[in-house]
C-alpha cells in the first residue's frame with residue numbers, strides 16, 4: 433500500500449488523484465486528521481486512516497501494511513521538524529515501509545531560504561532512519577502568485593517583495609504527478625530530484641500576464657519585506673503564514689528558487705504547466721487537481 437500524508441490538502445488530494453490513475457484505490461491510504469474531509473475518496477475505495485502529526489500514537493495503525501510513504505511537508509513553519517519526526521520514526525519502526533518519499537525544498541542542502549532548515553533537518557532524520565528514501569525537492573508553486581489574480585485585477589496591483597528575482601515555478605498538479613510517478617515507478621529511482629518549472633518568471637511578468645488575459649491594467653508593486661508581511665496580515669493571514677510568504681519572496685529575490693533542472697518535466701513526461709495556463713485557470717476561479 434502507498435500512504436499519502438496531508439491527503440486532505442491541495443497537494444495531497446492531487447497526488448491521490450494521480451495515484452488513482454495508476455493503482456487500484458484499495459492500495460492507496462489517505463492519512464488525514466479529519467476523515468470526514470475525504471469522504472469522497474473513501475467512497476471511491478481509497479483507504480482513509482486518521483493520523484495527526486500531533487498524535488504519534490495514531491501512526492503505527494495508520495502505517496499497517498504500508499510499503500511506501502509520501503510525507504508531504506506540514507503547512508506550519510516552526511512545528512514541522514516535530515511533526516515530520518513523528519512520521520519518520522513510525523515508518524522506521526513499522527518494519528513494512530521500504531520507501532519514504534518527502535516533499536522537500538529546492539536545493540534544500542544549500543538554499544538560504546531561512547525555513548529550509550526544517551527541510552534540511554527532515555532530510556537528515558530520514559537519512560538516519562535507514563529507510564530507503566527519495567527527496568522530491570519542490571520549487572515554488574506557481575499558484576502562490578496566481579491565486580490572487582482576481583484580486584490583482586480588481587486592485588490593478590500585484591504586491592510582493594521578490595524584486596526582479598526569477599522563479600522557476602510549476603503547478604501543484606505537476607509536483608503531484610511527479611510524486612505519483614515516483615511512488616509507482618517499477619525501475620530505478622534516484623534519491624534526490626530537484627523539481628522546478630521549465631519556465632521561469634518574475635512577479636512583473638506575472639502581473640503582465642494577468643493584464644494580458646484580463647484586459648485590465650495590473651502593475652507589480654515591490655514592497656520591503658516587512659511591509660509586504662504587514663500587508664498580508666492586514667488581509668487576515670496569520671502572522672506565521674504572512675512571514676513565510678514574505679520570506680519565500682525574499683528567497684525568490686535572492687535567486688533561491690531559480691533553477692534550470694528539468695527533473696520535473698522529465699519525470700512527468702511533459703512540459704510543466706506554463707504561467708499563462710496557471711493564470712488562465714486562476715482567472716476562471718479554478719484549481720486543477722488532476
Ligand SMILES: NC(=O)c1ccc[n+]([C@@H]2O[C@H](COP(=O)([O-])OP(=O)(O)OC[C@H]3O[C@@H](n4cnc5c(N)ncnc54)[C@H](OP(=O)(O)O)[C@@H]3O)[C@@H](O)[C@H]2O)c1
Nearest residue numbers: 438440441442443444465484485486505506507571572573
Ligand atoms: N513550494 C511551495 O511553493 C509551497 C507552497 C505551499 C505549500 N508548500 C508546502 O507543501 C505542503 C502541501 O501544500 P498544500 O498546498 O497541499 O497545503 P494545504 O492545502 O494547506 O494542506 C496541508 C495539509 O496538512 C494537513 N495538516 C496540518 N496539520 C496537520 C496535523 N497536525 N496532522 C496531520 N495533518 C495535518 C492539513 O490537514 P487539514 O485538511 O485537516 O487542515 C492539510 O490537509 C504544505 O504543507 C507546505 O509545507 C509549498
